[in-house]
Amino acid sequence: MNRGRKATLIILILGLAVxxxxxxxxxxxxxxxxxxxxxxxxxxxxxxxxxxxIRNIRIPRVLAALIAGAGLAVSGLIMQTCxxxxxxxxxxxxxxxxxxxxxxxxxxxxxGGFLSTGHNVNNYMTGVNPYATSLxxxxxxxxxxxxxxxxxxxxSFDPGAVVLAGIAIGSVWTAATTILQFYATxxxxxxxxxxxxxxxxxxxxxxxxxxxVTVAAGIVFFSLMRxxxxxxxxxxxxxxxxxxxxxxxxxxSMFAASLITAVCVSFLGIIGFVGIICPHxxxxxxxQDHRVSLPASALAGSLLLVLSDTLSRSLGNGSALPVGAITxxxxxxxxxALIFSRKGGRR
Amino acid sequence: MLEIRxxxxxxxxxxxxxxxxxxxxxxxxxxxxxxGKNGSGKTTLFKTVxxxxxxxxxxxxxxxxxxxxxxRRERARRVAYVPQDIRFGALSVYDTVLMGRxxxxxxxxxxxxxxxxxxxxxxxxxxxxxxxxxxxxxxxERQKIAVxxxxxxxxxxxxxxxxxxxxxxxxxxxxxxxxxxVAKEKHIAVLTSLHDLNEALxxxxxFFLMKEGKIGYDGGADMITEEMIRDIFDAEVRIVExxxxxxxxxx
Numbered sequence: 001m002n003r004g005r006k007a008t009l010i011i012l013i014l015g016l017a018v019x020x021x022x023x024x025x026x027x028x029x030x031x032x033x034x035x036x037x038x039x040x041x042x043x044x045x046x047x048x049x050x051x052x053x054i055r056n057i058r059i060p061r062v063l064a065a066l067i068a069g070a071g072l073a074v075s076g077l078i079m080q081t082c083x084x085x086x087x088x089x090x091x092x093x094x095x096x097x098x099x100x101x102x103x104x105x106x107x108x109x110x111x112g113g114f115l116s117t118g119h120n121v122n123n124y125m126t127g128v129n130p131y132a133t134s135l136x137x138x139x140x141x142x143x144x145x146x147x148x149x150x151x152x153x154x155x156s157f158d159p160g161a162v163v164l165a166g167i168a169i170g171s172v173w174t175a176a177t178t179i180l181q182f183y184a185t186x187x188x189x190x191x192x193x194x195x196x197x198x199x200x201x202x203x204x205x206x207x208x209x210x211x212x213v214t215v216a217a218g219i220v221f222f223s224l225m226r227x228x229x230x231x232x233x234x235x236x237x238x239x240x241x242x243x244x245x246x247x248x249x250x251x252x253s254m255f256a257a258s259l260i261t262a263v264c265v266s267f268l269g270i271i272g273f274v275g276i277i278c279p280h281x282x283x284x285x286x287x288q289d290h291r292v293s294l295p296a297s298a299l300a301g302s303l304l305l306v307l308s309d310t311l312s313r314s315l316g317n318g319s320a321l322p323v324g325a326i327t328x329x330x331x332x333x334x335x336x337a338l339i340f341s342r343k344g345g346r347r
Numbered sequence: 348m349l350e351i352r353x354x355x356x357x358x359x360x361x362x363x364x365x366x367x368x369x370x371x372x373x374x375x376x377x378x379x380x381x382x383g384k385n386g387s388g389k390t391t392l393f394k395t396v397x398x399x400x401x402x403x404x405x406x407x408x409x410x411x412x413x414x415x416x417x418x419r420r421e422r423a424r425r426v427a428y429v430p431q432d433i434r435f436g437a438l439s440v441y442d443t444v445l446m447g448r449x450x451x452x453x454x455x456x457x458x459x460x461x462x463x464x465x466x467x468x469x470x471x472x473x474x475x476x477x478x479x480x481x482x483x484x485x486x487x488e489r490q491k492i493a494v495x496x497x498x499x500x501x502x503x504x505x506x507x508x509x510x511x512x513x514x515x516x517x518x519x520x521x522x523x524x525x526x527x528x529v530a531k532e533k534h535i536a537v538l539t540s541l542h543d544l545n546e547a548l549x550x551x552x553x554f555f556l557m558k559e560g561k562i563g564y565d566g567g568a569d570m571i572t573e574e575m576i577r578d579i580f581d582a583e584v585r586i587v588e589x590x591x592x593x594x595x596x597x598x
Contacts, residue, residue: 227446227452227454227456230442230446231449233435233436234433235430236399238428240397240419241427242423242427242446242447242450242500243424244419283437288437289438
């Protein structure tokens with residue numbers, strides 16, 4: 001089969017799988033509603049509680065999984081291409097570590113809502129302003145991005161230097177988080193640790209809207225640059241000789257990828273592995289052409305996160321397990337099988 | 348015509364001069380061979396012509412236009428490059444060659460870009476490979492595809508950095524004949540570095556011998572003598588003539 005047609009077919013199948021998974025995910029949850037009750041509630045019929053569960057809890061949650069999954073996977077793909085490093089991830093610039101520090105600062109030092117002083121987990125998690133923790137996480141993630149990209153702009157956009165700078169700055173944020181947690185109360189510490197687990201249940205229509213605008217803008221930018229990313233695969237000198245502004249492309253791409261990650265992590269907590277595994281699976285199965293790997297990674301990321309969220313809510317016996325752990329448990333065996341299979345090993 | 352005048356370059360402000368007043372002229376359709384010891388400044392000279400490095404002083408003109416002042420995209424429409432270390436990523440041969448059109452199409456390839464790609468593939472006998480993954484091809488085939496990608500840029504000057512390094516003798520001959528075809532049939536100026544003096548003598552017509560960032564000698568094949576090789580390479584050689592071909596023998 002022609003390569004283009006095969007890629008289109010795989011993307012189409014992935015798209016249908018995402019839609020099907022999202023639909024199934026709507027019907028799974030701790031309230032044990034039947035399929036017909038879920039469908040009725042979706043159209044505004046049934047009890048008020050059921051309509052609220054579907055419309056105010058499950059739909060924002062599924063949307064968050066679709067948007068964050070796509071955003072993190074695409075960000076991972078771009079970071080891997082820009083840094084020419086298969087281990088690069090959306091968090092390579094230390095974004096997640098910085099967001100965790102910001103959230104910990106908000107939860108532990110300012111009791112979640114800057115002025116709330118209640119000593120229970122709910123107060124710590126939401127506080128007076130439910131967005132305070134997310135805002136604080138985002139501010140620190142943003143500062144980390146600007147710090148690393150600023151340093152690299154002054155000195156060099158050499159991929160090795162960027163990765164090492166990310167590791168160094170990330171470790172500073174982790175150290176600061178450890179010190180903060182050392183002085184935390186038991187309740188504050190619990191709340192901070194629970195925040196870092198990653199939870200799609202925090203999503204609302206408002207957070208989904210902010211995430212979707214950021215992710216959509218990022219995907220449009222990445223799509224426009226798809227040929228330039230293909231050129232980067234040939235090395236910096238070759239890409240420059242083909243007319244690509246390599247340093248500028250690297251700067252704006254890493255900025256966009258890190259911004260997407262910062263927004264997703266700030267609202268949802270740490271969701272690991274999606275940004276590494278999905279681009280790798282796609283590249284191994286469909287090659288490195290960014291015209292294909294960009295949409296395919298986005299769909300694979302959405303699919304993995306929706307499936308992981310469905311599983312996390314099914315296995316948790318009433319409370320959802322950390323979705324980040326499920327993405328790794330679900331994705332890692334598949335990834336390993338692919339690496340050691342003949343198909344994967346050939347690339 | 349490529350005209351390089353008094354080119355100077357340092358990697359660090361207080362570091363040694365890698366290029367120190369290098370000058371050369373290369374006409375359209377001419378094959379210029381840049382020879383010199385490792386570290387003599389050959390690759391740096393290429394990088395300045397390609398706009399990868401900016402010279403401290405001097406000028407690089409092509410058909411009277413200043414390459415240094417051009418945007419990267421404008422330069423890529425005039426100058427193409429086949430690097431020594433060829434990497435592509437897991438793309439099809441067709442897409443790899445089409446990629447050479449980036450400087451012409453910007454965001455998305457059009458009909459004209461596809462037509463150029465198809466013509467280049469046909470000219471180089473690569474049409475049968477079009478759907479193959481470049482990563483599955485041999486070293487010689489990959490080198491050929493790198494040449495095809497460079498030709499898709501429709502350049503007036505083509506730069507090769509050690510095009511025969513890491514190739515077996517059959518692929519060496521294949522690439523050298525491609526270089527000859529590019530220069531003579533398409534009337535493109537070719538500037539290449541080669542480490543093998545015998546290959547250089549068989550291929551080139553205009554030789555530039557670099558030493559300490561300068562072009563020490565500039566001329567035809569007759570210019571290359573045992574004394575000159577001793578001066579440039581610090582190596583003792585003998586030059587003999589076999590079947591009208593000058594051969595350099597290492598002592």
